[in-house]
Amino acid sequence: MKTVNLTINQLLDQIAQFTSQETKGVTRLLYDEHWIEAQKFLLELGQMIGLDSGFDQVGNVILTKYGIENDKSVITIGSHIDSVVNAGKYDGIYGVAAAIIAIKELLAEYGAPKKTIQVISFCEEEGSRFPFTFTGSKNLINQLPDDIYQLVDKTGESFEKAQAKAIHALKSRFPLVKALLPTAYAEIHIEQGPVLERLNKEIGIVTAIVAQKRFTVTITGKSNHAGTTPMWLRIDPLKQAVKMINQLEVIALEIGEPFVFTVGEMSISPNASNVIPEEAIFSIDIRHTDEKELQFFEELIYKFAKKQELELDGLEIEINKWTDVCVERMNETYIEALQAICLEKQLSFNLMPSGAGHDTQIVNRIAPTALLFVPSIDGISHSPKEFTTAENLEKGKTVFKQFIYDLAY
Amino acid sequence: MKTVNLTINQLLDQIAQFTSQETKGVTRLLYDEHWIEAQKFLLELGQMIGLDSGFDQVGNVILTKYGIENDKSVITIGSHIDSVVNAGKYDGIYGVAAAIIAIKELLAEYGAPKKTIQVISFCEEEGSRFPFTFTGSKNLINQLPDDIYQLVDKTGESFEKAQAKAIHALKSRFPLVKALLPTAYAEIHIEQGPVLERLNKEIGIVTAIVAQKRFTVTITGKSNHAGTTPMWLRIDPLKQAVKMINQLEVIALEIGEPFVFTVGEMSISPNASNVIPEEAIFSIDIRHTDEKELQFFEELIYKFAKKQELELDGLEIEINKWTDVCVERMNETYIEALQAICLEKQLSFNLMPSGAGHDTQIVNRIAPTALLFVPSIDGISHSPKEFTTAENLEKGKTVFKQFIYDLAY
Numbered sequence: 025m026k027t028v029n030l031t032i033n034q035l036l037d038q039i040a041q042f043t044s045q046e047t048k049g050v051t052r053l054l055y056d057e058h059w060i061e062a063q064k065f066l067l068e069l070g071q072m073i074g075l076d077s078g079f080d081q082v083g084n085v086i087l088t089k090y091g092i093e094n095d096k097s098v099i100t101i102g103s104h105i106d107s108v109v110n111a112g113k114y115d116g117i118y119g120v121a122a123a124i125i126a127i128k129e130l131l132a133e134y135g136a137p138k139k140t141i142q143v144i145s146f147c148e149e150e151g152s153r154f155p156f157t158f159t160g161s162k163n164l165i166n167q168l169p170d171d172i173y174q175l176v177d178k179t180g181e182s183f184e185k186a187q188a189k190a191i192h193a194l195k196s197r198f199p200l201v202k203a204l205l206p207t208a209y210a211e212i213h214i215e216q217g218p219v220l221e222r223l224n225k226e227i228g229i230v231t232a233i234v235a236q237k238r239f240t241v242t243i244t245g246k247s248n249h250a251g252t253t254p255m256w257l258r259i260d261p262l263k264q265a266v267k268m269i270n271q272l273e274v275i276a277l278e279i280g281e282p283f284v285f286t287v288g289e290m291s292i293s294p295n296a297s298n299v300i301p302e303e304a305i306f307s308i309d310i311r312h313t314d315e316k317e318l319q320f321f322e323e324l325i326y327k328f329a330k331k332q333e334l335e336l337d338g339l340e341i342e343i344n345k346w347t348d349v350c351v352e353r354m355n356e357t358y359i360e361a362l363q364a365i366c367l368e369k370q371l372s373f374n375l376m377p378s379g380a381g382h383d384t385q386i387v388n389r390i391a392p393t394a395l396l397f398v399p400s401i402d403g404i405s406h407s408p409k410e411f412t413t414a415e416n417l418e419k420g421k422t423v424f425k426q427f428i429y430d431l432a433y
Numbered sequence: 434m435k436t437v438n439l440t441i442n443q444l445l446d447q448i449a450q451f452t453s454q455e456t457k458g459v460t461r462l463l464y465d466e467h468w469i470e471a472q473k474f475l476l477e478l479g480q481m482i483g484l485d486s487g488f489d490q491v492g493n494v495i496l497t498k499y500g501i502e503n504d505k506s507v508i509t510i511g512s513h514i515d516s517v518v519n520a521g522k523y524d525g526i527y528g529v530a531a532a533i534i535a536i537k538e539l540l541a542e543y544g545a546p547k548k549t550i551q552v553i554s555f556c557e558e559e560g561s562r563f564p565f566t567f568t569g570s571k572n573l574i575n576q577l578p579d580d581i582y583q584l585v586d587k588t589g590e591s592f593e594k595a596q597a598k599a600i601h602a603l604k605s606r607f608p609l610v611k612a613l614l615p616t617a618y619a620e621i622h623i624e625q626g627p628v629l630e631r632l633n634k635e636i637g638i639v640t641a642i643v644a645q646k647r648f649t650v651t652i653t654g655k656s657n658h659a660g661t662t663p664m665w666l667r668i669d670p671l672k673q674a675v676k677m678i679n680q681l682e683v684i685a686l687e688i689g690e691p692f693v694f695t696v697g698e699m700s701i702s703p704n705a706s707n708v709i710p711e712e713a714i715f716s717i718d719i720r721h722t723d724e725k726e727l728q729f730f731e732e733l734i735y736k737f738a739k740k741q742e743l744e745l746d747g748l749e750i751e752i753n754k755w756t757d758v759c760v761e762r763m764n765e766t767y768i769e770a771l772q773a774i775c776l777e778k779q780l781s782f783n784l785m786p787s788g789a790g791h792d793t794q795i796v797n798r799i800a801p802t803a804l805l806f807v808p809s810i811d812g813i814s815h816s817p818k819e820f821t822t823a824e825n826l827e828k829g830k831t832v833f834k835q836f837i838y839d840l841a842y
Contacts, residue, residue, distance in 0.1 A: 215661060216658050216660075216661045217657075217658055217660075217661025217662050217663070218657070218661075218662060218666050219661075219663060219666070222666060234660065236660070238706055238707075240706075248626075248627070248812055248813075249625050249626055249788070249789060249812070249814060249815070250693065250695035250697055250718045250720075250788075251625075251626075251643065251645070251693065251718075251720050251787075251788030251789040251790075252624060252625045252626025252627075252628075252787070252788040252789050252812065252814075253626050253627060253693070253788070253812055254626075254627075254628060254690055254691065254693065255685065255686060255690070255692070255693055255694070256690075257627050257628070257631060257812070260695075262678075262696050262697075262699065263678070263682055263696070266675045266678045266679050266682070266696075267679060267682075269671075269672070269675045270675050270676060270679045273672055273675070273676075276664065277664060281663055281664070281665075282663065283664070284659065284660065284662070284663065284664055285664070286659035286669075286706075286707070286708075286709055287671050287672070287675075287710075288659055288671075288701075288704070288705050288706045288707060288708045288709065288710060289701070289704050289705060289706045290671060290699060290700075290701050290704070290713075291699075291700070291704075292697075292698070292699050295697070295698050295699070295700075296697050296698060297647055297649075297695075297697045297698045297716035297718050298647075298695070298697060298718055299695075299697045300695055300697065301696075301697060304699075307706035309659045309660075309706050309707055311659075311660050378660075378661070379658070379659075379660030379661040379662070380658060380660040380661050381660075403657055403658070403661065403662055403666070404657075405658060405661075406658070
């Protein structure tokens with residue numbers, strides 16, 4: 025492997041080869057054979073550019089350059105190596121690639137840093153193999169629950185067994201280590217949304233990762249013949265669902281940005297064109313950086329449900345909230361520093377929330393964090409069509425590298 | 434079999450035994466073994482009460498009492514023998530049972546009629562085995578298309594083969610005949626709706642079988658991440674579907690009775706709570722006795738679709754109309770006669786449209802028709818829970834019998 029003048033795009037193309045051949049695009053799930061080869065590749069790359077290269081007990085790859093000053097700072101940078109099924113070549117791994125190339129260039133240009141720099145390729149963030157997310161970053165901050173080891177994937181293999189095999193494969197050539205606890209964390213990621221492209225901005229500086237609530241709403245009415253049941257005798261759960269969603273949409277648009285309200289799942293039963301439905305089930309996903317606004321909207325959902333139940337005898341509405349994640353705000357000093365870097369380098373930027381989750385939100389629980397975005401063409405992610413121009417990948421790395429330099433040198 | 438003092442309920446219980454044992458309630462599909470046994474049973478019953486008993490080329494059972502006057506009147510009465518899967522014991526077969534008991538009693542009380550009375554147990558009306566409806570009544574009026582013989586059921590058996598086996602089974606004991614063309618037709622059926630029960634009426638006198646249109650609406654937008662795509666950049670087909678259904682519902686309620694507007698089918702894809710849908714598909718079923726109102730509503734659907742497409746760049750709405758059935762009005766003289774009978778017998782009645790289809794609407798193309806309803810408890814039909822009280826079954830028969838008497842004696 026030649027590492028001189030290696031571009032991000034070249035490195036991403038190399039890593040994209042570690043994928044299942046049975047799917048479109050990239051599929052590299054936690055602890056599978058492609059995941060093992062990808063992490064081995066990064067460990068080798070770390071060794072080649074002079075980093076202490078090892079992995080921890082959950083398979084996070086940890087590439088460390090100890091600082092020459094004997095203080096306790098641990099500037100941690102990275103992102104995740106795993107993908108969803110049929111993914112693109114950017115999500116997660118761009119942050120790992122940018123971190124590795126940034127440190128490689130910094131070492132070549134300025135020698136050893138004053139503070140320790142720790143690059144992490146997190147084992148897992150997506151939750152695509154086992155029903156659990158952020159395994160890597162949760163392990164880093166020592167908040168990984170014990171009960172995940174019994175989780176099984178679609179084939180019935182347990183998390184514990186899959187991990188044991190992967191760790192065994194890595195152990196044959198690389199040392200098992202324990203990561204240092206970060207005192208600062210920075211991550212760069214593709215936006216996975218259309219905002220930067222639409223606003224024609226080169227860099228996204230994330231101010232907060234949004235709070236998020238998800239609900240399942242089940243409306244039960246009375247199934248009946250679509251021809252013989254007059255409108256006034258109907259208890260139609262679909263019409264009630266439609267009414268509720270429509271009312272909520274009006275309020276959602278009034279609340280305005282960055283609030284988002286999505287109904288992504290909907291099903292009705294018995295689902296026949298000539299039968300009034302018995303039941304309508306739909307999902308609600310709401311996100312905002314302001315938890316008070318989310319709380320307001322949540323209360324509205326309950327209010328509308330109660331009102332509709334009271335208005336129509338026989339109607340039942342059950343609401344199950346199954347996700348409630350609080351907001352994580354990025355460090356304000358870092359946000360200012362990143363703006364200054366963009367101005368200095370004459371790169372356009374947008375201060376913005378992240379509507380998607382990232383490892384940053386986990387590490388943010390114990391350390392100040394920074395999160396950068398580069399534009400996703402057409403906002404597409406989790407798809408082979410995911411695309412960011414090579415130019416934008418490099419621009420993102422330039423800002424990221426300067427930020428690391430300012431922290432560590 | 435004892436036929437003296439046989440009640441409708443007893444006869445329905447006997448016929449309900451001709452059913453698949455593998456399902457709940459009654460399942461007797463066109464030409465299956467239970468259907469054959471049921472039609473044989475009716476042929477035997479016809480013979481016992483002195484009717485010319487035979488079946489035609491599609492398996493309609495035809496029980497005839499020739500009139501003593503040598504005119505060309507053929508008073509035809511009956512309904513269908515087939516059921517849906519997991520049906521009750523009333524739908525269709527009640528009309529056959531009431532017709533047989535009415536003629537049995539008329540013959541016992543008054544002897545041979547002046548005009549010919551022809552009882553028909555139509556082979557099929559529901560379309561539950563092959564994707565085709567009203568086989569029996571369409572054959573009666575010589576409007577059965579040739580291309581149904583290649584239709585296949587779920588097991589791959591063709592209509593042609595299934596029919597040949599059934600006809601063979603009937604032929605061994607009963608004569609193959611051709612029905613006489615009706616000069617009048619009367620049918621009694623369970624309401625399959627809640628109106629008579631809610632209005633506390635004993636008899637429904639049907640004025641018309643509604644016109645009906647069915648559509649499939651496909652709305653295509655743009656799938657995207659529910660967190661990272663701001664509301665202003667979304668092309669969300671579910672939100673557009675909800676908007677359209679809600680607007681149409683407002684108009685539907687303004688149009689008022691007997692208009693009905695049902696969305697019975699709905700699906701969205703990819704159908705994940707954290708993904709803005711790419712596509713929303715839903716059905717529209719509209720019915721009214723006034724075809725102009727239906728036409729108005731149909732145009733409204735196209736107008737709303739066009740407007741929504743124009744308002745949101747990238748949105749596509751495709752509307753496919755796949756059913757368009759015109760209204761069939763029952764004979765006005767018969768409607769008046771039936772009202773007079775109810776008044777005379779001190780039975781409460783309701784003039785009403787039928788929102789469901791019946792064999793009457795087919796025979797109505799060539800002859801004046803009458804259609805009577807009895808109350809369905811809770812409006813339930815096509816279910817083992819289908820129920821009409823024995824008392825109401827008898828009251829319906831009383832009116833029906835008087836009507837036949839007035840026409841044929």
